[in-house]
Amino acid sequence: MADSSWTSSAESLKGVILDLCGVLYDSGEDGGTPIPGSVEAVKRLKASDLKLRFCTNETQASRDKFVAKLQKMGFDISVCEVFSPAPAAVAVLKDRGMRPHLLVYDGLLSEFESVDQTNPNCVVVGDAAGNFTYENLNDAFRVLIGLEKPVLFALGKGRYYKEADGLSLDVGPYMKALEYACDVEAEVIGKPSSVFFHSVLSDMGLQPHQVMMVGDDLVNDVGGAQLCGMTGLQVRTGKYRPSDQQHRSVKADGTVDDLAQAVDLLLGARAGPL
Numbered sequence: 001m002a003d004s005s006w007t008s009s010a011e012s013l014k015g016v017i018l019d020l021c022g023v024l025y026d027s028g029e030d031g032g033t034p035i036p037g038s039v040e041a042v043k044r045l046k047a048s049d050l051k052l053r054f055c056t057n058e059t060q061a062s063r064d065k066f067v068a069k070l071q072k073m074g075f076d077i078s079v080c081e082v083f084s085p086a087p088a089a090v091a092v093l094k095d096r097g098m099r100p101h102l103l104v105y106d107g108l109l110s111e112f113e114s115v116d117q118t119n120p121n122c123v124v125v126g127d128a129a130g131n132f133t134y135e136n137l138n139d140a141f142r143v144l145i146g147l148e149k150p151v152l153f154a155l156g157k158g159r160y161y162k163e164a165d166g167l168s169l170d171v172g173p174y175m176k177a178l179e180y181a182c183d184v185e186a187e188v189i190g191k192p193s194s195v196f197f198h199s200v201l202s203d204m205g206l207q208p209h210q211v212m213m214v215g216d217d218l219v220n221d222v223g224g225a226q227l228c229g230m231t232g233l234q235v236r237t238g239k240y241r242p243s244d245q246q247h248r249s250v251k252a253d254g255t256v257d258d259l260a261q262a263v264d265l266l267l268g269a270r271a272g273p274l
Contacts, residue, residue, distance in 0.1 A: 002261055006212075006231060006254030010269035014210040015051035017200055017225070018042070019191075020082075021058060021161055022216035022238015023259055024075060028164030031069050035237050037260030039074040044263050046076055048270075051204045054082045055197070055213070057156030057190040057220070059126035059171070060105040063087060083200045085155035085190035086111040089124060092189060098151065100124040101143040103136055103174075121147060125178065125186075126155035127171045137174065144182040152178055156190035158220055162238045191217070192224025201228070214262055216240050223250035235259055 018024065024042065025032045045052050054077060058066055063086065067079045086108055093100055093115050101120035102112060105128050112124075123140045144150040158170035175186050190196055201208060208229030215221020216238030225232040234240060234252040237259075245255070256262045 002256040002265060003252075003254045004256075004265050004269075006233060007265050007269035009231065010266055011272075012210065013050065013212055013231070013266075013270075015053070015204045015206045015212075016045060016266075017053050017055045017211060017213045017230075018045075018259070019213075019215035019217065019221045019238075020054055020056040020070070022240075023214060023235055024054075024070070025073060026162055026164055026238065027168075030164075032073070033164065034073045034075070035258060037258060041259045041263040042075055042077070044267060048267060051206065052081065053200050053204055055191065055200050056082065056084050057127075057158055057171075058084055059086060059108050059155045059190075060129060061107040062110050065107065083196070083203070085126070085196070088196060088199065089153055089155060089189045090115055092153070093122075093124075098122045100153070101140060103131065103140045104128050104155070105131060122151035122153060123178070124153045124155065125171060125175055127158075128174070129168075132169075132174055137177065140178060141181050144178060144184065150182050150184045152182070152184050152186040154186040154188050154190075156220070157186070157188050157192075158217060160239060162216070167239065191215075191220040192227070194224070194228050197224060197228045197230070201230075212266075214259060218244040218247055218250050218252060222252045226250070226253070233262055235262060 024038045025034045070077050099116045099120050101123045104126035120143050154175040157172040159172045160167045161170050212231040213225030214233045222232035222234050231253045233254045236257050
C-alpha cells in the first residue's frame with residue numbers, strides 16, 4: 001500500500017529527480033533489466049510540465065556508456081540530464097590541483113584521462129567491484145598514509161545496492177576501511193552530498209522546496225534530498241528493506257511500491273479532481 005500523504009504538496013512541485021539503479025532498473029552482469037513500469041513512467045514525466053533530472057552514484061561506467069545502456073533498455077534519457085560523481089570529482093580535482101591515485105572500476109578510468117595522475121597527492125575511491133582486492137586497497141592505503149595531509153575522495157558512500165542475483169557491497173564499506181586505517185575522513189562526491197544535490201538543482205533552475213527526489217536508498221537518496229530541503233520519496237524496489245520504516249534518523253516523506261505508482265499518484269494529484 002502506498003503512503004500518499006506527500007501528494008498534498010504535489011501542485012507546488014516543479015521538478016523531479018530520479019535515482020537510477022533500484023528505481024529505473026536492477027543491475028546485473030548482462031547490464032541490468034528495467035523494473036516493470038519504469039520505462040513508461042519516465043515517458044509520462046517527460047510529457048508532463050515537470051522538469052526531470054537523473055541523479056546517480058553509478059561509478060562502474062563512463063556517463064556516455066551508462067546512458068547508452070539505459071537507452072538500450074528503452075529509457076528516454078540523455079547524457080546532459082544525468083548527474084554522476086565522476087565528472088563532479090574531475091572538476092574538484094582540477095580546481096584544487098589534486099593528482100589522484102584511482103581505486104575505481106576499469107570502465108570509469110576514461111572519465112579521469114584529463115587529470116594529472118603522476119605522483120598522487122590524494123586517493124579517489126569508487127565502486128570498484130572486483131578491483132577491491134587486498135593488493136589494490138593496500139596500494140591506496142600506502143598512498144594515503146605516505147601523505148603529510150592525506151586526502152580521500154569517495155564517489156558516494158552507499159553500503160550496498162541491488163543486483164539481479166542479490167545485494168552487493170557498494171563503495172561505502174571500502175571507504176570506511178581506508179578512513180579507519182589512515183585516520184582520515186573522506187570527502188564524499190555524490191549522494192548524499194548537499195553540494196552534489198545543489199548542482200542538480202542549479203541546472204534545473206529550481207529551489208529545493210520545488211523538487212522531489214525519488215530513490216530506493218533511504219539515507220543517501222531520501223535523507224540527502226531532505227537535508228537540502230527537497231521532498232524525499234522512497235520506492236519499495238532496489239535496495240529497499242522493510243526495516244527502513246523504523247530507521248533511527250531518516251523518515252521518507254512518502255513510500256510507494258515503485259516508480260510507476262509514484263508517477264500515477266503525483267500526476268493524478270496535480271491534475272486534481274475530475
